[in-house]
Amino acid sequence: MRLGVLDVGSNTVHLLVVDAHPGARPLPAHSHKTELRLAELLDDSGAITDAGIERLIGVIQEALQAAEDKGVEEVLPFATSAVREASNADAVLTRVQRETGVTLPVLTGAEEARLTFLATRRWFGWSSGKLLVLDIGGGSLEIAFGLDEEPDAAASLPLGAGRLTKGWLPGDPPDSSDVRALRRHVRTEIARTVGDFARLGPPDHAVATSKTFKQLARIAGAARSTEGLYTQRTLSRKALEEWVPKLATMNSGQRTRLPGVSEGRARQLLAGALVAEAALELFGVEEVEICPWALREGVILRRLDHLPTT
Numbered sequence: 001m002r003l004g005v006l007d008v009g010s011n012t013v014h015l016l017v018v019d020a021h022p023g024a025r026p027l028p029a030h031s032h033k034t035e036l037r038l039a040e041l042l043d044d045s046g047a048i049t050d051a052g053i054e055r056l057i058g059v060i061q062e063a064l065q066a067a068e069d070k071g072v073e074e075v076l077p078f079a080t081s082a083v084r085e086a087s088n089a090d091a092v093l094t095r096v097q098r099e100t101g102v103t104l105p106v107l108t109g110a111e112e113a114r115l116t117f118l119a120t121r122r123w124f125g126w127s128s129g130k131l132l133v134l135d136i137g138g139g140s141l142e143i144a145f146g147l148d149e150e151p152d153a154a155a156s157l158p159l160g161a162g163r164l165t166k167g168w169l170p171g172d173p174p175d176s177s178d179v180r181a182l183r184r185h186v187r188t189e190i191a192r193t194v195g196d197f198a199r200l201g202p203p204d205h206a207v208a209t210s211k212t213f214k215q216l217a218r219i220a221g222a223a224r225s226t227e228g229l230y231t232q233r234t235l236s237r238k239a240l241e242e243w244v245p246k247l248a249t250m251n252s253g254q255r256t257r258l259p260g261v262s263e264g265r266a267r268q269l270l271a272g273a274l275v276a277e278a279a280l281e282l283f284g285v286e287e288v289e290i291c292p293w294a295l296r297e298g299v300i301l302r303r304l305d306h307l308p309t310t
Contacts, residue, residue: 002029003303004072005296006063008056008104010039010082010138010162011211011265015063016296017070022307025122026300032066034059035264038082039138039162047088053095060100076299079106081139081160109140109156115298117144117151120207122301123293129204132197134279135294136212136272138162141190141279145197152200155193159186161212161265161272169271173251182271187278194282206285208235209294211265212272217290218260219243225260233290240277247273 001021007014014033018026036059041052048056060077067075083089084106097103107115116135124131133151135142139160144151168182208217213235218224220239223231247255247270255266280288 001073002071003300004067004075005299006060006075006077007296008060008077008079008083010080010160011035011037013056013059013063014296015066017067017072018300020300020304022304026297030066030070032063034062037138037162039160040166042086045087046085048086048092053092056092057096057099060096060102064100064102076303077102077104078299079104080112080137081109084108085139109142110154112140112295113142113144113154113156114151115302116142116209116295117146117154118149118301119293119295119298120209120291121149123291124205124207130201132203132206132283132285133209134207134213134288135209136161136275137210138268141275143193143197145200145203153197155196157189157193159189159275161268161275164271164275165268172267173249174270176248179248179270183274183278186274187282190278190282197283202284206288207291208276208288209291212269213276213288214290215260215265215269216240216243216273216276219258222290229292234287235276235290236287237277237280237285240273240280244273244277
């Protein structure tokens with residue numbers, strides 16, 4: 001069957017169309033992505049603005065049309081932290097349902113972590129042993145750890161690259177005192193969770209997902225996307241320690257000239273790098289392997305798991 005997963009995230013609204021059936025890997029057929037940056041479309045009370053809601057509705061309608069055009073049999077919609085934490089979330093969801101017909105489930109942070117963990121487990125397999133999975137989104141950082149398909153520990157922290165950039169790094173390039181303050185904040189927040197994972201022992205395989213980690217790996221020398229999904233890509237703590245000070249002196253225009261860095265994500269890259277560097281150091285990880293599958297694939301895999309096999 002042809003499935004579409006509609007991801008209303010903090011940075012983008014992304015429709016991923018796949019051809020899939022139980023027991024087989026989902027094969028990507030089409031991708032429709034619009035940069036919306038919902039995390040930046042908030043008023044002083046933390047509510048998504050009327051203009052932001054109108055834009056969201058329009059983007060969802062465009063995605064639904066793309067799904068219809070591509071012959072999608074079922075659309076699996078969900079929203080993450082930007083909608084979850086908006087002070088007017090219920091009103092936003094009601095308008096979206098009324099004007100698009102889409103009932104938009106809002107995932108909790110723990111659900112995000114678990115579904116991303118499922119995707120990475122399926123990608124790397126049982127031979128990877130105990131997996132530590134890190135995912136930096138626009139609004140939150142998800143951490144999961146475990147030996148099976150369900151993690152033994154999972155956490156979601158408000159340390160997304162978009163959120164932190166908006167709240168802590170107003171300058172472009174940022175002021176050095178703001179960078180230091182954000183560095184302290186990120187490390188304090190992550191350190192509070194480390195004990196919950198450390199009691200489970202060291203991971204056998206440390207994995208990172210998300211656009212932020214992919215871009216950081218690319219500027220540190222990893223293979224470009226055109227070399228295919230199955231090319232191994234890694235990111236070391238040493239590379240992050242070298243790149244964070246460089247990114248801190250660049251403005252967003254200079255960052256867009258780095259390999260693999262998109263214009264829409266360039267401003268957020270330093271905040272994401274600070275989170276990545278802190279996570280690797282505090283969890284005692286020297287290197288992470290980049291997984292091409294993440295939350296969207298986890299949603300698809302969970303849906304396939306509930307389909308009959310005959």
